[in-house]
Amino acid sequence: MTQTAPYAIRIQKTGGPEVLEVQAMEPRAPGAGEALVRQTAVGLNFIDTYHRSGLYPLKLPVTLGSEAAGVVEAVGEGVSDVKPGDRVAYLAGGTYATHYTGPAASMVKLPEFVSDEEGAAIMLKGLTAWMLLFEIRPVQPGDTALIWAPVGGVGSILTPWAAHLGARVIGVTSSQEKAEKAKALGAAEVAVGYDGVAAKVRELNGGKGVDIAFDSVGRISAEGSLGSLKPRGWFITYGNASGPVDPIPPSRLAQGGSLVMTRPGVFNFIQAPGALARGAGLVFDALKAGVFKADIGQRFTLKDAAEAHKALESGKTTGATILQP
Known part of the structure; x- marks a missing residue:
């Protein structure tokens, strides 16, 4: 297989980064309602x-990946929203590849001011931030929001966007260096370290709890989030960076003062007709207005996906990471 021949990164079994394999592939011609994209x-x-x-179990073997951007090469019967030559971005399974074939309805045409890399960097993360800020418990001016990992992939979009909407953001991160970056992104206060978070947050908030906790860390952060909330506050747990959250009894929510807990997934919020276009439109508008940047912190070749996984899991990345086919 030559360097430019079509390939995909697949797994035959689950495990560490070493299970990621480079395999030759044959791009699939688009069927009705589909488009074939050469991914960039x-x-x-x-x-x-x-x-x-x-x-999160998948049927094996499988090509990994959940977002990408590229140029449409061909379209199937009945496709009119995109055409060959259009630059598009999308959320989809199986994007660790040089080519992707899938539903054209799930693809969003990129505006001129959004590069392919920016589109790939912000589709999942930007739509996740949109879901968190607008669709679950809409953030209002005057809210106080706790954001874990405020300079990570989602956090680097969520933090400035929440601040732009009028929320007072308190970040929780692992180092003083990341704390400074969080403040540059719009966090009013930052708690450094994952021990005693609830006490730190209340101290930073005049002794009061926060309205919303946006928690992407998972197992080690859940109790810190719950303990940081004011009565009737929202615990929005949307990631498992430290592992899945242990079961939480309903009585714990009652003890916190009638707390609300939800575990959202962005794909459930873009299924309704028009939802994807609405969400992507808000993301692109905010990007154009400078509310946040497509903060691409690092790039790897797609064939080095295993190294990229190691960097992400070790906490060594900031902002978004792009894999280059």
């Missing part, structure tokens, strides 16, 4: 590591 940039996300490890 693939986004790396924590959910990819959950699929690889088996935390």
